[in-house]
Amino acid sequence: MPIRVxxxxxxxxxxxxxxxxxxxxxxxxxxxxxxxxxxxxxxVTDIQDIFKKANVAVITGGASGIGFAAxxxxxxxxxxxxxxxxxxxxxxxxxxxxxxxxxxxQIMVVxxxxxxxxxxxxxxRAVLQHFGRVHVLMNNAGIGPETSIFSPQxxxxxxxxxxxxxxxxxxRVFGPGMLAHGKPGLIINTGSKQGIxxxxxxxAYNVSKAGVKVFTEALQHELRNTPGAKIAAHLLIPxxxxxxxxxxxxxxxxxGAWTPEQTVDFMVESIKRGDFYILCPDNDVQRPTxxxxxxxxxxxxxxxxxxxxxxxxxxxxKFKAFLEKKD
Ligand SMILES: NC(=O)c1ccc[n+]([C@@H]2O[C@H](COP(=O)([O-])OP(=O)(O)OC[C@H]3O[C@@H](n4cnc5c(N)ncnc54)[C@H](O)[C@@H]3O)[C@@H](O)[C@H]2O)c1
Numbered sequence: 001m002p003i004r005v006x007x008x009x010x011x012x013x014x015x016x017x018x019x020x021x022x023x024x025x026x027x028x029x030x031x032x033x034x035x036x037x038x039x040x041x042x043x044v045t046d047i048q049d050i051f052k053k054a055n056v057a058v059i060t061g062g063a064s065g066i067g068f069a070a071x072x073x074x075x076x077x078x079x080x081x082x083x084x085x086x087x088x089x090x091x092x093x094x095x096x097x098x099x100x101x102x103x104x105x106q107i108m109v110v111x112x113x114x115x116x117x118x119x120x121x122x123x124x125r126a127v128l129q130h131f132g133r134v135h136v137l138m139n140n141a142g143i144g145p146e147t148s149i150f151s152p153q154x155x156x157x158x159x160x161x162x163x164x165x166x167x168x169x170x171x172r173v174f175g176p177g178m179l180a181h182g183k184p185g186l187i188i189n190t191g192s193k194q195g196i197x198x199x200x201x202x203x204a205y206n207v208s209k210a211g212v213k214v215f216t217e218a219l220q221h222e223l224r225n226t227p228g229a230k231i232a233a234h235l236l237i238p239x240x241x242x243x244x245x246x247x248x249x250x251x252x253x254x255x256g257a258w259t260p261e262q263t264v265d266f267m268v269e270s271i272k273r274g275d276f277y278i279l280c281p282d283n284d285v286q287r288p289t290x291x292x293x294x295x296x297x298x299x300x301x302x303x304x305x306x307x308x309x310x311x312x313x314x315x316x317x318k319f320k321a322f323l324e325k326k327d
Protein backbone atom coordinates (compact mmCIF):
# COMPACT_ATOMS: atom_id res chain seq x y z
CA MET A 1 0.00 0.00 0.00
CA PRO A 2 1.49 3.43 -0.88
CA ILE A 3 2.85 5.29 2.17
CA ARG A 4 0.63 8.32 1.63
CA VAL A 5 -2.46 6.09 1.76
CA UNK A 6 -1.16 4.53 5.00
CA UNK A 7 -0.64 7.97 6.54
CA UNK A 8 -4.08 9.07 5.45
CA UNK A 9 -5.67 5.96 6.93
CA UNK A 10 -3.79 6.33 10.20
CA UNK A 11 -4.74 9.98 10.51
CA UNK A 12 -8.35 9.24 9.68
CA UNK A 13 -8.44 6.61 12.44
CA UNK A 14 -6.83 9.02 14.94
CA UNK A 15 -9.40 11.64 14.07
CA UNK A 16 -12.18 9.07 14.34
CA UNK A 17 -11.13 8.06 17.85
CA UNK A 18 -10.77 11.72 18.74
CA UNK A 19 -7.05 11.59 19.54
CA UNK A 20 -6.22 14.87 17.86
CA UNK A 21 -3.40 15.72 20.25
CA UNK A 22 -1.51 12.68 19.08
CA UNK A 23 -1.45 14.07 15.56
CA UNK A 24 0.15 17.18 16.91
CA UNK A 25 2.89 15.38 18.78
CA UNK A 26 4.14 13.90 15.58
CA UNK A 27 6.99 15.56 13.74
CA UNK A 28 6.03 18.64 11.74
CA UNK A 29 6.81 17.23 8.31
CA UNK A 30 4.59 14.22 8.90
CA UNK A 31 1.81 16.41 10.19
CA UNK A 32 2.09 18.66 7.19
CA UNK A 33 2.08 15.64 4.93
CA UNK A 34 -1.04 14.11 6.38
CA UNK A 35 -2.71 17.49 6.57
CA UNK A 36 -2.03 18.02 2.90
CA UNK A 37 -3.57 14.69 2.02
CA UNK A 38 -6.69 15.41 4.00
CA UNK A 39 -6.77 19.05 3.02
CA UNK A 40 -6.92 20.11 6.67
CA UNK A 41 -4.93 22.81 8.38
CA UNK A 42 -6.43 22.30 11.82
CA UNK A 43 -7.73 19.34 13.77
CA VAL A 44 -11.43 18.76 13.48
CA THR A 45 -13.15 20.72 16.23
CA ASP A 46 -15.81 18.84 18.12
CA ILE A 47 -18.33 21.40 17.18
CA GLN A 48 -21.09 19.87 19.32
CA ASP A 49 -19.18 21.15 22.36
CA ILE A 50 -19.20 24.69 21.03
CA PHE A 51 -22.31 25.33 18.96
CA LYS A 52 -24.68 24.23 21.69
CA LYS A 53 -27.53 25.48 23.84
CA ALA A 54 -26.55 27.96 26.54
CA ASN A 55 -23.10 28.60 25.11
CA VAL A 56 -22.34 32.21 24.31
CA ALA A 57 -21.54 33.84 20.96
CA VAL A 58 -20.37 37.43 20.46
CA ILE A 59 -20.59 38.84 16.95
CA THR A 60 -19.30 42.22 15.86
CA GLY A 61 -21.11 43.74 12.91
CA GLY A 62 -23.95 41.49 14.05
CA ALA A 63 -26.87 43.75 13.18
CA SER A 64 -26.84 43.03 9.45
CA GLY A 65 -25.53 40.88 6.63
CA ILE A 66 -23.28 37.92 7.41
CA GLY A 67 -23.00 38.80 11.12
CA PHE A 68 -26.76 38.94 11.57
CA ALA A 69 -27.22 35.65 9.70
CA ALA A 70 -24.66 34.11 12.09
CA UNK A 71 -26.49 35.60 15.08
CA UNK A 72 -29.76 34.02 13.90
CA UNK A 73 -28.01 30.69 13.33
CA UNK A 74 -26.57 30.65 16.87
CA UNK A 75 -29.86 31.87 18.39
CA UNK A 76 -31.72 28.99 16.68
CA UNK A 77 -29.35 26.57 18.41
CA UNK A 78 -30.41 28.03 21.75
CA UNK A 79 -27.12 29.82 22.28
CA UNK A 80 -26.93 33.15 24.07
CA UNK A 81 -25.99 35.79 21.54
CA UNK A 82 -24.48 39.24 21.96
CA UNK A 83 -24.30 41.44 18.89
CA UNK A 84 -22.12 44.53 18.73
CA UNK A 85 -22.73 47.09 16.03
CA UNK A 86 -23.43 50.74 15.37
CA UNK A 87 -26.82 52.49 15.41
CA UNK A 88 -29.44 52.06 18.13
CA UNK A 89 -32.35 51.62 15.73
CA UNK A 90 -30.56 48.96 13.71
CA UNK A 91 -29.56 47.17 16.89
CA UNK A 92 -33.11 47.37 18.25
CA UNK A 93 -34.52 45.89 15.04
CA UNK A 94 -31.97 43.07 15.11
CA UNK A 95 -32.68 42.46 18.80
CA UNK A 96 -36.42 42.08 18.14
CA UNK A 97 -35.79 39.43 15.46
CA UNK A 98 -33.27 37.55 17.59
CA UNK A 99 -35.50 37.63 20.69
CA UNK A 100 -38.32 36.16 18.63
CA UNK A 101 -36.03 33.22 17.90
CA UNK A 102 -34.28 32.67 21.23
CA UNK A 103 -36.18 34.59 23.91
CA UNK A 104 -35.43 37.85 25.67
CA UNK A 105 -32.94 36.46 28.18
CA GLN A 106 -30.70 34.98 25.51
CA ILE A 107 -30.05 38.13 23.52
CA MET A 108 -27.86 41.14 24.19
CA VAL A 109 -27.14 44.08 21.93
CA VAL A 110 -24.34 46.48 22.73
CA UNK A 111 -23.62 49.56 20.70
CA UNK A 112 -19.91 49.24 20.05
CA UNK A 113 -17.49 50.87 17.66
CA UNK A 114 -14.88 48.18 17.10
CA UNK A 115 -12.36 50.77 16.00
CA UNK A 116 -12.07 51.81 19.65
CA UNK A 117 -10.39 49.28 21.89
CA UNK A 118 -11.95 50.67 25.07
CA UNK A 119 -15.40 50.01 23.57
CA UNK A 120 -14.43 46.40 22.93
CA UNK A 121 -13.24 46.18 26.54
CA UNK A 122 -16.59 47.58 27.70
CA UNK A 123 -18.35 45.05 25.45
CA UNK A 124 -16.43 42.18 27.03
CA ARG A 125 -17.25 43.41 30.55
CA ALA A 126 -20.95 43.70 29.68
CA VAL A 127 -21.10 40.23 28.10
CA LEU A 128 -19.28 38.58 31.01
CA GLN A 129 -21.56 40.30 33.47
CA HIS A 130 -24.65 39.14 31.61
CA PHE A 131 -23.69 35.71 30.25
CA GLY A 132 -20.63 34.73 32.32
CA ARG A 133 -18.27 33.60 29.56
CA VAL A 134 -17.73 33.60 25.80
CA HIS A 135 -17.39 30.49 23.61
CA VAL A 136 -17.61 31.93 20.10
CA LEU A 137 -16.19 35.27 19.03
CA MET A 138 -16.84 36.42 15.49
CA ASN A 139 -14.82 39.50 14.60
CA ASN A 140 -16.85 40.39 11.57
CA ALA A 141 -17.58 44.14 11.48
CA GLY A 142 -16.36 45.61 8.23
CA ILE A 143 -16.63 48.60 5.97
CA GLY A 144 -15.52 49.27 2.41
CA PRO A 145 -15.63 52.95 1.51
CA GLU A 146 -13.61 53.71 -1.57
CA THR A 147 -9.95 54.57 -1.18
CA SER A 148 -6.98 55.07 -3.41
CA ILE A 149 -3.33 55.30 -2.50
CA PHE A 150 -3.44 59.09 -2.07
CA SER A 151 -7.08 59.54 -1.04
CA PRO A 152 -7.78 61.37 2.25
CA GLN A 153 -6.23 60.04 5.42
CA UNK A 154 -9.60 59.65 7.14
CA UNK A 155 -10.67 56.90 4.73
CA UNK A 156 -7.52 54.87 5.38
CA UNK A 157 -7.75 55.35 9.15
CA UNK A 158 -11.39 54.38 9.08
CA UNK A 159 -10.97 51.13 7.15
CA UNK A 160 -7.86 50.02 8.98
CA UNK A 161 -9.43 50.97 12.33
CA UNK A 162 -12.57 48.91 11.77
CA UNK A 163 -11.50 46.02 9.51
CA UNK A 164 -8.03 45.37 10.88
CA UNK A 165 -7.69 46.86 14.37
CA UNK A 166 -11.28 45.82 15.15
CA UNK A 167 -10.26 42.20 14.53
CA UNK A 168 -6.89 42.44 16.27
CA UNK A 169 -8.29 44.19 19.32
CA UNK A 170 -11.42 42.02 19.42
CA UNK A 171 -9.18 38.97 19.62
CA ARG A 172 -6.79 40.51 22.12
CA VAL A 173 -9.60 41.70 24.39
CA PHE A 174 -11.71 38.50 24.39
CA GLY A 175 -9.03 35.87 23.74
CA PRO A 176 -7.41 35.68 27.20
CA GLY A 177 -10.77 35.17 28.95
CA MET A 178 -11.83 32.55 26.40
CA LEU A 179 -8.59 30.64 26.98
CA ALA A 180 -8.81 31.00 30.75
CA HIS A 181 -12.26 29.45 31.19
CA GLY A 182 -10.94 26.26 29.66
CA LYS A 183 -14.01 25.30 27.60
CA PRO A 184 -13.76 24.73 23.84
CA GLY A 185 -14.34 27.80 21.73
CA LEU A 186 -13.77 29.52 18.43
CA ILE A 187 -12.53 32.84 17.16
CA ILE A 188 -13.79 33.44 13.63
CA ASN A 189 -12.32 36.43 11.84
CA THR A 190 -13.90 37.68 8.63
CA GLY A 191 -11.36 38.31 5.93
CA SER A 192 -11.86 38.57 2.19
CA LYS A 193 -10.55 37.20 -1.08
CA GLN A 194 -9.45 40.79 -1.64
CA GLY A 195 -6.92 40.26 1.16
CA ILE A 196 -5.40 37.37 -0.80
CA UNK A 197 -5.57 38.27 -4.50
CA UNK A 198 -5.55 42.03 -3.71
CA UNK A 199 -7.27 43.31 -6.88
CA UNK A 200 -6.83 46.95 -7.85
CA UNK A 201 -9.55 49.34 -6.70
CA UNK A 202 -9.60 49.74 -2.93
CA UNK A 203 -6.09 49.44 -1.50
CA ALA A 204 -7.04 50.26 2.10
CA TYR A 205 -9.65 47.49 2.10
CA ASN A 206 -7.16 45.00 0.63
CA VAL A 207 -4.48 45.98 3.14
CA SER A 208 -6.94 45.59 6.02
CA LYS A 209 -8.07 42.14 4.85
CA ALA A 210 -4.53 40.97 4.10
CA GLY A 211 -3.76 41.96 7.69
CA VAL A 212 -6.74 39.98 8.97
CA LYS A 213 -5.44 36.90 7.12
CA VAL A 214 -1.91 37.24 8.50
CA PHE A 215 -3.15 37.97 12.02
CA THR A 216 -5.57 35.04 12.06
CA GLU A 217 -2.94 32.62 10.72
CA ALA A 218 -0.55 33.72 13.48
CA LEU A 219 -3.36 33.43 16.02
CA GLN A 220 -4.15 29.85 15.04
CA HIS A 221 -0.45 28.95 15.10
CA GLU A 222 -0.16 30.36 18.61
CA LEU A 223 -3.35 28.69 19.82
CA ARG A 224 -2.37 25.25 18.57
CA ASN A 225 1.01 25.63 20.28
CA THR A 226 -0.45 26.78 23.59
CA PRO A 227 -0.63 23.81 25.96
CA GLY A 228 -4.19 23.14 27.04
CA ALA A 229 -5.73 25.75 24.75
CA LYS A 230 -9.18 24.71 23.61
CA ILE A 231 -9.78 27.68 21.36
CA ALA A 232 -9.33 27.43 17.58
CA ALA A 233 -9.23 30.27 15.10
CA HIS A 234 -10.78 30.28 11.63
CA LEU A 235 -10.54 32.70 8.74
CA LEU A 236 -13.87 33.28 7.01
CA ILE A 237 -13.30 34.24 3.37
CA PRO A 238 -16.69 35.12 1.90
CA UNK A 239 -17.35 35.16 -1.83
CA UNK A 240 -19.74 37.73 -3.27
CA UNK A 241 -22.53 38.06 -0.70
CA UNK A 242 -25.55 40.31 -1.10
CA UNK A 243 -25.42 42.57 1.98
CA UNK A 244 -25.39 46.23 2.92
CA UNK A 245 -21.73 46.27 1.99
CA UNK A 246 -22.24 45.20 -1.60
CA UNK A 247 -25.81 46.00 -2.56
CA UNK A 248 -25.35 49.66 -3.57
CA UNK A 249 -28.59 50.77 -5.24
CA UNK A 250 -29.72 47.22 -5.96
CA UNK A 251 -32.85 45.91 -4.31
CA UNK A 252 -32.61 42.40 -5.75
CA UNK A 253 -29.81 39.95 -5.10
CA UNK A 254 -27.75 39.53 -8.28
CA UNK A 255 -27.73 35.96 -9.55
CA GLY A 256 -24.00 35.62 -8.88
CA ALA A 257 -24.20 36.50 -5.19
CA TRP A 258 -24.84 34.26 -2.21
CA THR A 259 -27.13 35.21 0.63
CA PRO A 260 -25.66 35.81 4.09
CA GLU A 261 -27.48 32.66 5.24
CA GLN A 262 -25.77 30.52 2.58
CA THR A 263 -22.45 31.96 3.71
CA VAL A 264 -23.10 31.09 7.34
CA ASP A 265 -24.25 27.55 6.45
CA PHE A 266 -21.03 27.09 4.49
CA MET A 267 -19.02 28.53 7.39
CA VAL A 268 -20.53 26.07 9.85
CA GLU A 269 -19.99 23.09 7.54
CA SER A 270 -16.38 24.16 6.97
CA ILE A 271 -15.73 24.49 10.70
CA LYS A 272 -17.24 21.04 11.23
CA ARG A 273 -14.78 19.69 8.65
CA GLY A 274 -11.93 21.41 10.52
CA ASP A 275 -11.08 23.88 7.77
CA PHE A 276 -9.08 26.87 8.96
CA TYR A 277 -9.55 28.68 5.65
CA ILE A 278 -13.28 28.95 5.05
CA LEU A 279 -13.06 29.75 1.37
CA CYS A 280 -16.63 30.39 0.25
CA PRO A 281 -17.71 30.09 -3.35
CA ASP A 282 -20.62 32.05 -4.75
CA ASN A 283 -22.90 31.48 -7.73
CA ASP A 284 -20.31 32.85 -10.15
CA VAL A 285 -17.00 31.69 -8.71
CA GLN A 286 -16.28 28.13 -7.66
CA ARG A 287 -13.30 26.96 -5.66
CA PRO A 288 -11.11 25.85 -8.62
CA THR A 289 -11.23 29.40 -10.02
CA UNK A 290 -10.32 30.88 -6.63
CA UNK A 291 -7.45 28.42 -6.34
CA UNK A 292 -6.05 29.43 -9.75
CA UNK A 293 -6.41 33.14 -8.92
CA UNK A 294 -4.61 32.69 -5.60
CA UNK A 295 -1.86 30.61 -7.19
CA UNK A 296 -1.35 33.26 -9.85
CA UNK A 297 -1.10 35.98 -7.19
CA UNK A 298 1.57 34.01 -5.30
CA UNK A 299 3.28 33.35 -8.64
CA UNK A 300 3.94 37.07 -9.15
CA UNK A 301 6.83 36.78 -6.68
CA UNK A 302 8.02 33.33 -7.69
CA UNK A 303 7.95 34.11 -11.41
CA UNK A 304 9.31 37.65 -10.87
CA UNK A 305 6.32 39.23 -12.59
CA UNK A 306 5.09 42.77 -11.90
CA UNK A 307 2.72 43.03 -8.93
CA UNK A 308 -0.96 42.50 -9.72
CA UNK A 309 0.12 41.06 -13.09
CA UNK A 310 -3.34 39.52 -13.42
CA UNK A 311 -4.52 43.02 -14.31
CA UNK A 312 -1.44 43.93 -16.42
CA UNK A 313 -2.17 43.98 -20.16
CA UNK A 314 1.08 42.11 -20.96
CA UNK A 315 -0.09 39.18 -18.85
CA UNK A 316 -3.77 39.07 -19.83
CA UNK A 317 -3.41 36.10 -22.20
CA LYS A 318 -1.02 34.24 -19.91
CA PHE A 319 -3.40 34.59 -16.98
CA LYS A 320 -6.34 33.46 -19.11
CA ALA A 321 -4.42 30.36 -20.19
CA PHE A 322 -3.35 29.69 -16.57
CA LEU A 323 -6.93 29.95 -15.39
CA GLU A 324 -8.09 27.46 -17.96
CA LYS A 325 -5.30 24.97 -17.22
CA LYS A 326 -6.75 22.09 -15.27
CA ASP A 327 -3.78 20.49 -13.43
N1 LIG B 1 -20.58 40.99 1.34
C1 LIG B 1 -19.51 40.51 0.73
O1 LIG B 1 -19.55 40.19 -0.48
C2 LIG B 1 -18.24 40.32 1.52
C3 LIG B 1 -17.16 39.72 0.85
C4 LIG B 1 -15.98 39.54 1.55
C5 LIG B 1 -15.88 39.94 2.87
N2 LIG B 1 -16.95 40.52 3.48
C6 LIG B 1 -16.79 40.92 4.88
O2 LIG B 1 -17.85 40.40 5.64
C7 LIG B 1 -18.01 41.18 6.82
C8 LIG B 1 -19.48 41.46 7.04
O3 LIG B 1 -19.93 42.33 6.02
P1 LIG B 1 -21.34 42.19 5.31
O4 LIG B 1 -21.07 41.88 3.89
O5 LIG B 1 -22.22 41.31 6.10
O6 LIG B 1 -21.82 43.72 5.31
P2 LIG B 1 -22.84 44.50 6.25
O7 LIG B 1 -22.62 45.92 5.94
O8 LIG B 1 -24.20 43.95 6.11
O9 LIG B 1 -22.32 44.14 7.73
C9 LIG B 1 -21.23 44.78 8.32
C10 LIG B 1 -21.67 45.27 9.68
O10 LIG B 1 -20.54 45.85 10.36
C11 LIG B 1 -21.04 46.98 11.05
N3 LIG B 1 -19.98 47.93 11.36
C12 LIG B 1 -19.35 48.79 10.51
N4 LIG B 1 -18.47 49.54 11.17
C13 LIG B 1 -18.53 49.17 12.46
C14 LIG B 1 -17.85 49.58 13.63
N5 LIG B 1 -16.93 50.56 13.59
N6 LIG B 1 -18.15 48.97 14.79
C15 LIG B 1 -19.07 48.00 14.85
N7 LIG B 1 -19.75 47.57 13.77
C16 LIG B 1 -19.48 48.15 12.59
C17 LIG B 1 -22.07 47.59 10.11
O11 LIG B 1 -22.92 48.49 10.79
C18 LIG B 1 -22.76 46.35 9.60
O12 LIG B 1 -23.88 46.00 10.39
C19 LIG B 1 -17.13 42.41 6.63
O13 LIG B 1 -15.95 42.27 7.36
C20 LIG B 1 -16.84 42.41 5.15
O14 LIG B 1 -15.62 43.06 4.85
C21 LIG B 1 -18.12 40.71 2.84
